[in-house]
Amino acid sequence: MPAPQFFPALSNLIGTENLPEPIKSAFDKVSDKLFYKTYYVEKSIYGDTAYHNLVLVLKGNAGINIFGGDDGLQLLFNPGTSANTIEIPIALYYRLPILKYLRRITLNELSTIEDYFNLILEMFGISKPELVFEAFDIFLDGYDDTVLAFVNQFNANSNYSEYQPLPLPQTGNQFSDITELISFFESFGLDINLYILETYIDGSDLSKGFENMSLLFDRFLGEFSIDTLIDLFIPRISVALQSLNLALAFPRNMLQPVDGQGNVIDDGSKSLLTYNVGSLLYDTKTGFDFINPDTFQLTRSQIGNSGFILEVTNLKLDLKDNTNIPEADAYGYGPEFKGIYAQSASITLPKK
Structure with missing residues (x-):
């Protein structure tokens, strides 16, 4: 069983004494549940421009049971790599020219x-x-x-x-x-x-x-x-929630995650069919924008206890009447095409 992961508190990065009310009070109420990882920052020598990138980690699952109770199918929002966590990649860019002087x-x-x-x-x-x-x-x-x-x-x-x-x-x-x-x-x-x-x-x-x-x-x-x-004196700010995902978590009697050698990962984790909803962007000059890639990813998994291993990568679903996914265009299908595309899909037979 893998060792538990520990993440630094977001309050270590953001001093609440620098936040205005009511943001300070709201942050204090949830700060014990907010953590981060993979923090990266670049700043200009004068401090007038900066780029921050981190993954916000929240303890707990943002999901609902949709079939079979706690041991059935679950719909999760941005499931993290650690159990019972939510991970939201965030990028922040700002530029305030006066700080150069x-x-x-x-x-x-x-x-x-x-x-x-x-x-x-x-x-x-x-x-x-x-x-x-x-x-x-x-x-x-x-x-x-x-x-x-x-x-x-x-x-x-x-x-x-x-x-x-x-x-x-x-x-x-x-x-x-x-x-x-x-x-x-x-x-x-x-x-x-x-x-x-x-x-x-x-x-x-x-x-x-x-x-x-x-x-x-x-x-x-x-x-x-x-x-x-x-x-x-006018700041230029750009914020991106870089990956918004919905995931369907399968009970282990249906699918079980496997490692690179095809061995079942026996740590209680679940196989996920993850739908990449897209990225939400906000810029002080251009306003809001939404980039929607419409892709699915499935955890490499064993089907139940059968020994058969299912692997699907870059799965896309096209249900629109007026536009195509790029792959359908590449194959010459018209905009009315509806269907499913997978970059690769395979079922591996059980080991002898």
């Missing part, structure tokens, strides 16, 4: 042009010299001396009239001049990033502000719009 920010934290402006600076690690250089290149491109133009605009800006005039750097090198300008701003107690935002980006008009930011950050972002940023 930032770990702690939500879409509801972004309501103004300044919020988006600062987000882009943080996402791409744009330094103050880089920002000033880009602003000169984009918004002061028509001036022969961009540093002089910047200084003159600041000194003529009535919003900053309370500050002393901004000195003109004299290094003769644009990068060094920009570094000095940043130092001057800091000595005034001003943030040059905020000055660029207020002066060259129209924060009062969301549409105009994004248009100006698209120009300013084009070298970093390429094609850029508010939709581009919002898309970063």
Whole structure:
């Protein structure tokens, strides 16, 4: 008799403290019956995409006796490889692009042009010299001396009239001049990033502000719009129940499972005629989908105690009037064909 199998609890993977109500309460009520096996996960280096695959194991049979009581025929849902278990293969894929750049920010934290402006600076690690250089290149491109133009605009800006005039750097090198300008701003107690935002980006008009930011950050972002940023916060989730099965469990006086050598497996297990109902898929972009393979599999079995071994693989039943199973099409039958297909079927005579 095979040794009993033990499975890790699903609660080891999913911390209930991270679940919202009422999901947390519902999970706590059934967590003692939920287990898993063959867990596999792949994650991107930034954590913005991940693929999880596992087999959910539930203790107990989801089935009904349909003939002969407890010792008769049973109809089971997704019977597991271990006795009295249900196994449901599940695959989960998610993608949340913003995690590639930032770990702690939500879409509801972004309501103004300044919020988006600062987000882009943080996402791409744009330094103050880089920002000033880009602003000169984009918004002061028509001036022969961009540093002089910047200084003159600041000194003529009535919003900053309370500050002393901004000195003109004299290094003769644009990068060094920009570094000095940043130092001057800091000595005034001003943030040059905020000055660029207020002066060259129209924060009062969301549409105009994004248009100006698209120009300013084009070298970093390429094609850029508010939709581009919002898309970063929209998760893409795909969930698949990969195999939904119904199985007819035969009493051992009708069929008995056998091993590869044709010997009866004497552990109380039952032969199953399993109908692969299909896979149920859900995707946040495409919605629900159902893939229905319509296949049957029968456990290799001995018929009663006769010694005759029955083996059938990839059994398909075609009862539709308007479509065929692929195998019927391959043999040239019309769509009105109805019948049964088996990849292989055999009966082995008893051993001498």
